[in-house]
Amino acid sequence: MDKICMNEVCQATTTVEWKKGWGLKADGFATLCYNCGTAYENLVYCETFHLKESGWRECRLCGKRIHCGCIASKYLHDYLDSGGVGCVSCAKSLETRSIRPIQVMSDDIPNEFGKLTTNNIGDPQSSVVENMDGIGFDKGKLIQLSKTMEAKDPSYYPQTQKAGRNGSIGQTKQEEIKPPIGESSICFPNQVQQSVGSPIFSKSDTSIAREGVKDMNESLAQSSLGFSLNTPLDTPNSVPPFSGGFVERREQNKVPPFQQGQRTRHIFPKPPKPCLTIGSEVNKGMISQVRVARPPAEGRGRNQLLPRYWPRITDQELQQLSGDLNSTIVPLFEKVLSASDAGRIGRLVLPKACAEAYFPPISHSEGLPLRIQDIKGKEWTFQFRFWPNNNSRMYVLEGVTPCIQNMQLQAGDTVIFSRIDPGGQLVMGFRKASNSVDMEDSQTSNGTHSGETSFNGANENQHTCGGRTNEDTLQRSICIPEKKRTRNIGSKSKRLLMHTEDAIELKLTWEEAQELLRPSSSAKPTVVMVEDHEFEEYDEPPVFGKRTIFTARSSGEQEQWAQCDSCSKWRKLPVEVLLPPQWTCTDNLWDSSRCLCSAPDELNLKELESLFRVSKVL
DNA sequence: TGGGTGCATGGGG
DNA sequence: TCCCCATGCACCC
Numbered sequence: 001m002d003k004i005c006m007n008e009v010c011q012a013t014t015t016v017e018w019k020k021g022w023g024l025k026a027d028g029f030a031t032l033c034y035n036c037g038t039a040y041e042n043l044v045y046c047e048t049f050h051l052k053e054s055g056w057r058e059c060r061l062c063g064k065r066i067h068c069g070c071i072a073s074k075y076l077h078d079y080l081d082s083g084g085v086g087c088v089s090c091a092k093s094l095e096t097r098s099i100r101p102i103q104v105m106s107d108d109i110p111n112e113f114g115k116l117t118t119n120n121i122g123d124p125q126s127s128v129v130e131n132m133d134g135i136g137f138d139k140g141k142l143i144q145l146s147k148t149m150e151a152k153d154p155s156y157y158p159q160t161q162k163a164g165r166n167g168s169i170g171q172t173k174q175e176e177i178k179p180p181i182g183e184s185s186i187c188f189p190n191q192v193q194q195s196v197g198s199p200i201f202s203k204s205d206t207s208i209a210r211e212g213v214k215d216m217n218e219s220l221a222q223s224s225l226g227f228s229l230n231t232p233l234d235t236p237n238s239v240p241p242f243s244g245g246f247v248e249r250r251e252q253n254k255v256p257p258f259q260q261g262q263r264t265r266h267i268f269p270k271p272p273k274p275c276l277t278i279g280s281e282v283n284k285g286m287i288s289q290v291r292v293a294r295p296p297a298e299g300r301g302r303n304q305l306l307p308r309y310w311p312r313i314t315d316q317e318l319q320q321l322s323g324d325l326n327s328t329i330v331p332l333f334e335k336v337l338s339a340s341d342a343g344r345i346g347r348l349v350l351p352k353a354c355a356e357a358y359f360p361p362i363s364h365s366e367g368l369p370l371r372i373q374d375i376k377g378k379e380w381t382f383q384f385r386f387w388p389n390n391n392s393r394m395y396v397l398e399g400v401t402p403c404i405q406n407m408q409l410q411a412g413d414t415v416i417f418s419r420i421d422p423g424g425q426l427v428m429g430f431r432k433a434s435n436s437v438d439m440e441d442s443q444t445s446n447g448t449h450s451g452e453t454s455f456n457g458a459n460e461n462q463h464t465c466g467g468r469t470n471e472d473t474l475q476r477s478i479c480i481p482e483k484k485r486t487r488n489i490g491s492k493s494k495r496l497l498m499h500t501e502d503a504i505e506l507k508l509t510w511e512e513a514q515e516l517l518r519p520s521s522s523a524k525p526t527v528v529m530v531e532d533h534e535f536e537e538y539d540e541p542p543v544f545g546k547r548t549i550f551t552a553r554s555s556g557e558q559e560q561w562a563q564c565d566s567c568s569k570w571r572k573l574p575v576e577v578l579l580p581p582q583w584t585c586t587d588n589l590w591d592s593s594r595c596l597c598s599a600p601d602e603l604n605l606k607e608l609e610s611l612f613r614v615s616k617v618l
Numbered sequence: 619t620g621g622g623t624g625c626a627t628g629g630g631g
Numbered sequence: 632t633c634c635c636c637a638t639g640c641a642c643c644c
Contacts, residue, residue, distance in 0.1 A: 344621095345621095345622080345623090346622095347623095365624090387623095387624060387625065388624090388625075389625075389626080390626085390627095394625090398623095
């Protein structure tokens with residue numbers, strides 16, 4: 001089907017890449033050519049194409065120009081309670097401020113795990129999700145937003161936009177997403193089904209990202225099953241994470257005060273859904289396949305939990321985690337195994353905050369035995385204990401070697417602790433590290449590897465990436481190996497930390513990148529000899545040249561093909577030619593018959609396809 | 619003497 | 632500056 005750029009002033013029919021624009025009133029998204037789509041992604045669409053149109057207003061607060069009434073800027077502004085409009089950042093900060101005084105939690109919250117949240121006594125900042133209607137969240141807007149988004153489609157935000165979004169999405173590492181301190185608490189499965197867990201709301205968190213501000217990334221990380229970390233603790237109503245009732249008040253006086261009231265920027269409520277109720281209506285057909293760092297549902301010490309311990313788990317994996325349709329899986333935390341953890345000593349150092357939040361309280365160094373099931377349902381008993389350490393404690397699980405060996409884990413792999421409710425059964429899943437080559441990887445049937453989570457023995461080979469043939473970007477994002485989230489594993493030498501987002505962006509191999517490097521136009525090389533080879537040495541750094549395709553005829557003759565940036569036609573070039581980043585037909589000095597865009601294509605459709613095939617093979 | 623245990627140390631956030 | 636935590640290491644069996 002022929003596409004046409006929906007930008008009225010463009011209406012291009014060909015482009016190097018079609019992009020998604022705003023959500024249409026009906027289903028789907030506006031189709032934009034590469035340039036227009038990029039402008040849209042970079043939030044400068046209206047500034048670029050609608051400058052002469054009416055409807056421009058200024059943000060009441062910061063004065064930023066806003067193109068009101070235009071669908072392309074629909075999500076970039078909001079109406080202020082006081083009248084007028086504000087850019088989304090200002091509106092958000094205003095709204096959040098209005099949220100701050102919201103209190104908290106009543107005592108009549110059902111005292112049942114998974115259905116309540118509690119307030120921090122003396123924590124006036126805590127608020128409950130139930131109050132969301134009362135604190136000015138605009139559900140209508142959420143619904144609107146949700147219509148325009150594909151919650152399961154991270155490709156909605158092509159990587160190319162990351163740099164352009166005020167550095168927001170691209171720069172904020174997922175793991176750095178801070179818990180929504182001072183915000184809504186958690187775990188209202190019932191309510192989830194009524195509101196937040198509805199498909200609309202579950203999408204809304206992703207929709208937030210459309211706004212292109214840093215907070216969105218925080219929300220993005222919540223996914224359709226986003227959790228809020230802020231279950232207040234240590235209140236009479238708080239429910240221990242385990243049915244056994246591991247309630248201890250030792251954290252009560254240790255809640256870091258700094259975390260209250262610092263974060264005030266969420267305009268939309270986080271879906272207060274800390275757990276996945278398998279088989280619930282909510283989840284049907286909307287299992288997220290995006291690996292998401294989920295703020296744990298609750299825990300005594302949750303205020304201390306660092307995002308790096310948030311379990312990263314797809315909804316699908318959650319579903320795999322339990323075969324019991326009535327079970328609720330509560331991801332608790334995860335930890336990348338250090339060399340010590342995976343070593344022969346058999347001690348797995350637990351993050352203190354996690355241990356105190358999710359494992360039973362222990363007052364003696366000897367601790368107590370903890371029964372944890374592995375992914376195959378095999379039950380292991382570890383000694384959960386601590387060592388005194390600098391007036392603090394260092395929590396460890398002892399006796400993990402057999403289990404770790406059984407799972408074939410090694411340093412760098414990740415273990416994920418979850419809990420199945422009801423029952424409070426602890427489950428230990430794992431995710432292999434990117435550089436982990438072992439049996440499981442080799443067993444992977446679809447060729448994907450690493451960064452995968454395994455929870456269910458029966459589905460051990462049902463990998464996260466398996467069986468998906470579309471939504472390439474999404475797939476890529478899932479299959480991208482997890483970056484190391486902790487310090488260097490097993491080595492103190494410095495190494496480049498490649499974050500997941502970076503990895504997604506880095507679609508070129510080194511060799512491919514070399515192919516694209518061109519001397520800068522002004523550069524004059526100095527020829528130097530290195531081991532009898534001539535090298536051109538440039539003072540100027542290289543620039544990226546236009547990517548071309550090389551083909552070889554059966555005769556052995558090589559050809560180079562380049563696509564015109566203007567008309568998108570492919571032109572044949574001498575193989576030795578290096579093109580600048582921007583190249584059009586008029587720059588075609590080598591074929592006077594095809595030095596204009598109006599000149600017909602040299603290749604018919606079939607040949608073009610063949611060309612692409614070749615380019616993919618090469 | 620070797621492995622296990624408990625604590626100390628120090629880098630890094 | 633404090634605290635966490637990876638790991639070193641001394642001590643014990």
